[in-house]
Amino acid sequence: MIVGIPKEVKTEEYRVSAVPAIVESLVRAGHEVIVETSAGRGIGISDGEYLEAGAKIAATAAEVYGAADMIVKVKEPLPQEYPLIKDGQVIFTYFHFAASESLTKAMVDSGAVCIAYETIEESDGSLPLLTPMSEVAGRMAIQEGAKYLERPMGGRGVLLGGVPGVAPANVVILGGGIAGTNAAKMAAGMGANVIVLDINIDRLRYLDDVLPANVCTLMSNSYNIRAALREADLVVGSVLRHGARTPVLVTREMLKQMKPRAVVVDIAVDQGGCFETTRPTTHLEPTFVEEGIVHYCVANMPGAVACTSTYALTNMTAPYIIALANKGWRDALAENPVLRKGLNVAFGKVVLPEIADLFGYDTYPIESVLNMGRTQTTLSD
Numbered sequence: 001m002i003v004g005i006p007k008e009v010k011t012e013e014y015r016v017s018a019v020p021a022i023v024e025s026l027v028r029a030g031h032e033v034i035v036e037t038s039a040g041r042g043i044g045i046s047d048g049e050y051l052e053a054g055a056k057i058a059a060t061a062a063e064v065y066g067a068a069d070m071i072v073k074v075k076e077p078l079p080q081e082y083p084l085i086k087d088g089q090v091i092f093t094y095f096h097f098a099a100s101e102s103l104t105k106a107m108v109d110s111g112a113v114c115i116a117y118e119t120i121e122e123s124d125g126s127l128p129l130l131t132p133m134s135e136v137a138g139r140m141a142i143q144e145g146a147k148y149l150e151r152p153m154g155g156r157g158v159l160l161g162g163v164p165g166v167a168p169a170n171v172v173i174l175g176g177g178i179a180g181t182n183a184a185k186m187a188a189g190m191g192a193n194v195i196v197l198d199i200n201i202d203r204l205r206y207l208d209d210v211l212p213a214n215v216c217t218l219m220s221n222s223y224n225i226r227a228a229l230r231e232a233d234l235v236v237g238s239v240l241r242h243g244a245r246t247p248v249l250v251t252r253e254m255l256k257q258m259k260p261r262a263v264v265v266d267i268a269v270d271q272g273g274c275f276e277t278t279r280p281t282t283h284l285e286p287t288f289v290e291e292g293i294v295h296y297c298v299a300n301m302p303g304a305v306a307c308t309s310t311y312a313l314t315n316m317t318a319p320y321i322i323a324l325a326n327k328g329w330r331d332a333l334a335e336n337p338v339l340r341k342g343l344n345v346a347f348g349k350v351v352l353p354e355i356a357d358l359f360g361y362d363t364y365p366i367e368s369v370l371n372m373g374r375t376q377t378t379l380s381d
Contacts, residue, residue: 001325002032004068006061007039010075010299012283014042014306015313017072017093020053022318027054031325036064043307065089070329072321074313075300076103087111088347090329092321094118094133096270097344097355098245099280104345104359113329113346117317119242120342127242128338129320131178132312134267136302138182138238141265142171142190144296145234148263148287154294156261158233161191168192169233174220174249174274176203179267180238181211187234188212195228225249229258237266237274244354245272252276255291262293269297330370340366347372 003026005018016039023033033055037047047057058064065071065084073093077085079102085091088111095116097104107114117129127134142160149169151157162168171187173180176198187194188211196211197220198204204217218224229235229250235258239246246268255264255277266273269280277290280299287296302309320339323332333340343351349364349372350356356363 001069001328002034002067003321003325004064004071005033005035005039005055006064006071006073006081007036008042008074008303009061009078009080010303013075013300013303015074015303015310016040016043016045017074017314017317018321019045019310019314020049020055022314022321023050023053023055025318025322026325029322029326032056034058034064034067036061043310070324072317074310075303076100077106079106082106082110085110085112088113090115090324092117092317092324092342094270095344097352098358099270099272101359104350104355104361107345108348108350108361111348114344115324115329115333115339115342116344117342119344119352120320120339121242122338129313129316129342130240132316133302133309134178134238134240135182136305136309136312137267138179138236139186140301140305141179141183141236141238141267142186142234144286144298144301145171145236145263145265146190148294148296149234154261154287154289155263156233156259160187160234170231171195172228172232172235173197173238174225174236175238175240175268176200176207176217177238177240179240180236181207183236183238183267184211184215188215192234197224197228220249222249226254226257229254232258233262235262235264237264237268237278239268239274240271242354245358246274248274248276250275252291255293258291258293260292263296264293265296267301269299273297333366334370343369 035050035055070090090113092115146160149155158169160169169192171192171194173196176196194215197218199220266278268274281297346369350361353363
């Protein structure tokens with residue numbers, strides 16, 4: 001198989017989807033790897049290091065897409081990449097289709113085989129390729145929130161941990177999953193008063209056992225959310241609904257009841273966000289103000305700590321990339337039920353019910369798509 005590694009084009013995105021160790025493993029297994037020039041520059045990996053690992057270097061993204069059977073990325077394809085994607089080409093990346101009908105339509109129209117990192121799911125319900133970036137984003141949410149609470153940054157001028165004689169900040173975290181737990185650890189470690197809300201009482205019991213005494217847990221409902229928001233200096237949205245749009249938990253009216261210049265950080269922006277006022281921002285222009293509240297809604301938060309994020313992500317993606325290359329995507333999905341759940345769209349058909357329902361597509365059983373793939377003329381796998 002020919003595996004393509006293009007340079008990421010999202011604003012201020014420095015991550016790369018494969019490090020030289022993955023390239024070396026693929027080449028040793030008999031595959032060809034084409035890396036777009038400067039793809040690894042953002043984290044200090046030179047073209048020379050990829051060449052030493054056995055890759056070929058392409059001058060443009062068009063060359064990579066044009067030659068590759070499988071494209072491995074970090075972030076979803078952007079409009080300038082849509083025309084480069086070919087019928088039957090495997091695209092393995094974070095897609096977050098629920099946040100973008102236009103992206104969904106583009107991938108349906110392309111005929112590509114879209115395997116999404118974020119919906120690959122273990123038997124226990126865990127999401128192995130989402131976990132490392134959720135860990136990063138959860139931890140980042142607190143350091144970014146603390147920064148934007150500073151008065152010169154537009155915030156209330158509150159120090160997260162306070163000082164002797166002055167109360168610490170109040171941090172509210174919506175969702176007690178991987179991102180929320182990591183946010184709670186960081187906020188608690190900095191000395192803030194922390195409330196974590198979740199709808200899963202077993203999860204709340206677990207968090208109550210493992211988190212320090214300055215973290216308390218609450219059942220998530222509109223009453224408790226509204227009450228917590230009134231006292232909050234920093235609110236982190238870390239709610240996830242598998243494959244679907246994130247539910248809106250904080251309305252505009254709720255924001256109006258918060259302290260002026262409080263900060264919200266919406267980790268869930270990739271899936272639509274859990275604040276009614278959320279809209280995606282970038283690392284160049286990370287914040288905006290709505291209803292007097294500072295919003296940080298960067299859609300690729302881990303890209304700011306690209307070195308840590310790249311290695312955390314590729315540690316987890318490497319076995320799946322190699323399996324897809326060695327076995328071909330059809331056999332790899334047929335044999336591995338965990339990887340199988342990553343298939344969202346293929347040959348113009350939507351497999352993931354949540355996306356089909358959200359945007360009005362028919363849902364096709366994965367078996368029919370796999371069989372369709374075997375009988376169509378596509379790129380080799």
